[in-house]
Amino acid sequence: MTVTLSQRADAMEEKMARELDHIVIKSRLHMYADGNMGPSPAAGALLKQRPGAQLMMGDDPRLPAMPEAPTLVDFFKYRFGPSMHLLQSAHHAKKAGLSEKMVLACLLHDIAVVGFIRGDHGYWGAQLVEPYLDEESVWAIRAHQVLRFYPDPSVGYEYPQNYLDWFGADYRPDPYIEEDYKRMRNHKWYMSGRLITMNDIYSFDPNLHVELDEFVDIIGRNFKQPSQGLGYDNSPVAHMWRAIIRPAKYL
């Protein structure tokens, strides 16, 4: 099994604690994910227990170093979790003859899942890439979150079989998803969102290995990489990229 970034980080945490460099205080979201709803540890008390230690405000020594002006490819290399699902998705889209923009949308459709959050990941992911992609691709990434729950017989898309196992046969999407579906179904870009769901479903293939190299040119032509680096371009989402660079920064 592949070790995720979070598992690697957890394993390193103990090592780092022994070395007394830094005290890591997990964010509220991380603690909820661990099922720990209690109060966060008091930083002051922890600092007293470990004289010489400091709260982590700079680079996280448990994680690979990032370049000063990180690119999208750097995030795939140094921060994102296993990305084979995204690579396969984009590979399928390319083989199906989709436009470069749609191939890139497929490559990035679950960027929030591999980058930082699962719940509502289509909305988060679309927001994260919004300044750097064309509007239709962003719309399609957002829409895949919703459209995946609704069949479209006209293109042969059925409700995913594995959702029956994962969520139960009686699962119904939340009302905000239903409402978005009604809006998206009649949108001029509906089919772009639908194409992501179609390449999404058929892309879990344990025998297909795809390299990111296959898409570096497409990224170069279609992703408006900021020269200052993602996280440092003063865009409305720069802080989201910085949160991925330093996920355990104290403040």
Ligand SMILES: [Fe+2]
């Ligand atoms: Fe997704």
Ligand SMILES: [Fe+2]
């Ligand atoms: Fe997906």
